Amino acid sequence: MNAKWIIGAAAALTATSVMAAGTNLDAKTAEIMKRDFQDKGIALASRVNQDELQTMCSKYVDKLPVKLKAKMEAGQLATMKYPADGKYMGNWKAGETLAQSGKGMTWSDKADEPAGGNCYNCHQLSVKEIAYGTIGPSLLKYGVQRGDGVATQRHVYEHIYNAKAFQACANMPRFGQMNILTESQIKDLVALLLDPESPVNK
């Protein structure tokens, strides 16, 4: 009986100390990040400070417990901003130019240069462009399958504005939420995906 009790207590202590060590290492990692990075160009040291979503996705290596995932997604959805004019579609030609550009927000980019959409870095979009990345799904013929109804337009706008509202730890940046792209640039990308004349749907 005694031996069992002692083993139980010892196990509990070990578990506690392992958890404590993990928490300490999380704290130490955060300290190191704050100490070991410096401003360079437009990339200020404060960029290492995480918001709650970034903290949680880091902690769980992108696999959030179900309840936490739902909570995070709801939080992101709540801060979504929609176009004041109620229109979601812009110009697909401007969208294609944006999709091709991988520029923006690195310390070697200039503050006054417009950021690109970085789309082809991770997605296949048109038949013509063969140098496409594969981190994200292929979006080839995206509009052909879905049409360009308002509900679809709105959904695509939301996804580009903040993909984390639908998949908390998605790889895709929050282009609207984090002020990477403007409202009008996002509209141009919606058009690139949905306009029947866009190379995506040809």
Place this chain on the structure above:
Amino acid sequence: MNSKIILVLALAASAAAIAGEETDSDKIAQYREMISDGNPAEFDEMRGAELWKTAAGPNHATLQQCDLGKGPGVVKGAYAALPRYFKDTNKVQDLESRLVTCMTTLQGMPEAEIIARPFSSETKESDISSLATYVVGQSKGVKMAVSVKHPKEKEAYEIGRRLFSYRAGPYDFACSTCHGKSNVRIRMQDLPNFFVKKDAQSAYVSWPAYRVSQGLTRSFQWRLNDCYRQQRFPEPKFVSEATIDLTLFLAVSANGADYAGPGLKR
């Protein structure tokens, strides 16, 4: 001299050919094959070897007594066991941070002066980068065996693992965003998955490397620095603990593979 010029010309022509067409992995593999008897990184290795044995700094000393973990003056195989814990500094150090220690203690060079030129540029070479190229070349063919036995090494590994998945910045990127999945690429560039042993090994053992597109030999510290640039992070300080812990995590992921650098990249 002549062979050097011919090699450089051949490289420039090949680089132009590669830039003109899509830079897919097959072409790069062919290109590697083509110049397999002569990686231009060898010039940087020779420069580093010369620096190693040349008296320099206020103490007019060479680096020949530098202890890279295998004892004073032992360069052979040292890189394949770095980063590691060093008793004299009571720190885990990677190759470049250890070189800084040797240059300050043996040669009396001010640390600020060394750190001021961490990487080579088109106009000026970096001594510490060339020294690193020389040292890694002396581990070619040596099995990677980076230790996590010392408590500080174990802690560095644990922190490095966390740094690898640390998401932040305007794009929410972590290292793992691009290097945590198999068979993916950015544009045409294949990306190694560091959670898969085989991928981690082939990626890690091929750095430092000569970058054809830049015409420069690049150190591992540079590799991390440019990854963080593309991650939209601020700049990691040269030889900071963050870079060393992350390097140790990646190096341990490559344990068991034969070190193959300096490598050759597009």
